[in-house]
């Protein structure tokens with residue numbers, strides 16, 4: 592069992608963080624509800640719990656990286672498709688090549704669809720947070 596957090600301690604620590612250049616954020620610590628501070632080194636700090644990760648930021652980072660991987664994948668597929676284009680132009684394309692092209696185009700279509708879904712979720716989440724903030 593942890594010792595109860597004293598309010599004065601939190602306030603004193605918050606003042607310390609601000610003196611060190613911390614900027615109070617609209618986000619609060621998920622553990623104790625204290626306002627979080629962004630420090631000059633970009634770390635997000637809770638006056639009670641120290642350095643914390645914003646759940647929203649973590650999710651955003653994960654989503655951003657998924658979108659990044661998907662974009663890279665798309666680029667690689669596009670590069671490969673240009674090889675098929677050369678083959679077609681040389682008149683060397685066979686049935687299997689045509690089938691492969693269809694599969695790769697299908698893959699690109701799916702990637703685009705997933706990216707769109709991820710971006711839409713991001714917007715919905717941002718709007719939800721905004722509404723939450725405005726109602727409190």
Ligand SMILES: [Zn+2]
Nearest residue numbers: 620623637640
């Ligand atoms: Zn905390």
